[in-house]
Amino acid sequence: MDVLIVGSGGREHALAAAIAGSPLCGALHAAPGNPGIAAVARCHPVAAADVDGLVALAHDLAVELVVVGPEVALVAGLADALRHAGIATFGPGAAGARLEGSKAFAKEVMLSAGVPTARGLTAITAEEALAAIATLGGRVVVKADGLAAGKGVIVCDDTTQAESAVATLAGQPLVIEERLDGVEVSLLALCHGEVAVALPPARDAKPLFDDDQGPNTGGMGACSPVAGLDAATVDALVASIHVPVLRELARRGVSFSGCLYAGLMLTADGPRVLEFNTRFGDPETQAVVPRIAEDLLTVLHATAVGTLEQRPLAVHPGGSVAVVLAAAGYPDTPRAGDEITGVADAADLADIYHAGTALRNGRLVTAGGRVLAVSAVGPSVDDAGRTVYEALARITFTGMQWRSDIAARAGTLPGQ
Ligand code: AMP
Ligand code: GLY
Numbered sequence: 001m002d003v004l005i006v007g008s009g010g011r012e013h014a015l016a017a018a019i020a021g022s023p024l025c026g027a028l029h030a031a032p033g034n035p036g037i038a039a040v041a042r043c044h045p046v047a048a049a050d051v052d053g054l055v056a057l058a059h060d061l062a063v064e065l066v067v068v069g070p071e072v073a074l075v076a077g078l079a080d081a082l083r084h085a086g087i088a089t090f091g092p093g094a095a096g097a098r099l100e101g102s103k104a105f106a107k108e109v110m111l112s113a114g115v116p117t118a119r120g121l122t123a124i125t126a127e128e129a130l131a132a133i134a135t136l137g138g139r140v141v142v143k144a145d146g147l148a149a150g151k152g153v154i155v156c157d158d159t160t161q162a163e164s165a166v167a168t169l170a171g172q173p174l175v176i177e178e179r180l181d182g183v184e185v186s187l188l189a190l191c192h193g194e195v196a197v198a199l200p201p202a203r204d205a206k207p208l209f210d211d212d213q214g215p216n217t218g219g220m221g222a223c224s225p226v227a228g229l230d231a232a233t234v235d236a237l238v239a240s241i242h243v244p245v246l247r248e249l250a251r252r253g254v255s256f257s258g259c260l261y262a263g264l265m266l267t268a269d270g271p272r273v274l275e276f277n278t279r280f281g282d283p284e285t286q287a288v289v290p291r292i293a294e295d296l297l298t299v300l301h302a303t304a305v306g307t308l309e310q311r312p313l314a315v316h317p318g319g320s321v322a323v324v325l326a327a328a329g330y331p332d333t334p335r336a337g338d339e340i341t342g343v344a345d346a347a348d349l350a351d352i353y354h355a356g357t358a359l360r361n362g363r364l365v366t367a368g369g370r371v372l373a374v375s376a377v378g379p380s381v382d383d384a385g386r387t388v389y390e391a392l393a394r395i396t397f398t399g400m401q402w403r404s405d406i407a408a409r410a411g412t413l414p415g416q
Helices: 010-020 051-061 071-075 078-084 094-101 103-113 126-136 159-168 231-240 242-251 284-291 296-305 343-347 381-392
Strands: 003-007 028-032 065-068 120-123 140-144 153-155 174-178 183-192 195-198 207-209 213-216 221-224 257-267 270-277 319-326 351-354 357-360 363-366 370-378
Touching: 003 010, 003 051, 010 028, 010 284, 010 296, 010 351, 010 370, 028 051, 051 078, 065 078, 065 296, 071 078, 071 094, 078 094, 094 103, 094 242, 094 257, 094 270, 103 120, 103 174, 103 242, 103 270, 120 126, 126 140, 126 159, 126 174, 140 159, 153 159, 183 231, 183 242, 183 284, 183 296, 195 231, 195 242, 221 284, 221 381, 231 242, 242 257, 257 296, 284 319, 284 351, 284 370, 319 381, 343 351, 343 381, 370 381
Parallel strands: 003 028, 003 065
Antiparallel strands: 120 174, 140 153, 140 174, 183 195, 183 257, 207 213, 221 319, 257 270, 319 370, 351 370, 357 363
16 A cells, blocks of 8 residues: 655654555555655655645555644645545544644533543633633633644643733733643554544653653653553543544534644543544654554555554554753754664664754754654563663754653553
């Protein structure tokens, strides 16, 4: 089967590496891809948001499956356009991607579906936002309604901070939400219609520094599994979150197909959904995909064409860790052009997934905020973490930033 992967991050590199290893994989293409993806796929210079360009490319290449990584393309209707052109596509159409593209819509769907989420109010004007803050009591999270590339959420301690958050995010619809405490987990499932097959649960690490200090980022690392989330618990969560949401979408005439990612807070009062993404997570994918013990291409294709069955996915026991190496200045002003060394040596120990890298005169340099992810599986999360940190010590670039506590975030798993 000839396949096109859309995107250029570590997530897409992890997907490309797994798909390239499938016995069913014919020619593998990526758009736009990156220098790491280029080792396993032919890269084409078409941007991930260029819907017409991607449809034309998929058509010209006569691929049998397109796997869409980033949300921008999905929200813009790429999957609809590809399906309209008769090309099997992994990823929801614009109507399903609205779960990620509008936090107000996601809230409304969750309320209709009876899915537990933080109490929230939608505000169109600043006055409404301030009233919502007064109603919810100051300790709130202020969120831009639309896609904001990880920059649209401000977690506040009190009313003063919340009011300044409203000023920062002014000029767009906002969702004001009660701030919840607990353990945050990412629960991804492959979905088609009302079928939802859980992927291994993972924990992302959003803040830049250890112990969740510093500014929020797109994600500094992930580990899988997570303490307390055994297979039965995961299945129960998917049955009470993903499936009712899929059913509610279906009731509204929307057939969802792709990856539905629930960002959950496990609170003292039970799980609450913080957000939905309608795609694989980054960097969760770099940790989760290596744990899947069946042919990824087969399950992605089954999801795309609607033959996915409700069943447990085979998963390697043990655990995995993926640690992001970020550029100097990330997240505010990542510096490009720093030479990266040691990747080949590190690759002797672990999987190295490229994200913000570029080749300049034959040398690998930084070219984005999150530069690489170093990922390994092992008999336990701790073992995987040791491998990852040994491997990443071989990689250098000026100003390299990473978190040293990614493995510890799995919590204490039985037998570790
Ligand atoms: P989101 O894009 O909605 O997941 O928000 C980004 C990050 O903000 C999440 O990963 C959480 O760490 C934090 N966050 C979002 N909503 C809440 C909430 N209601 N309570 C506490 N933290 C939150
Ligand atoms: N890991 C967070 C995200 O993919 O949005």
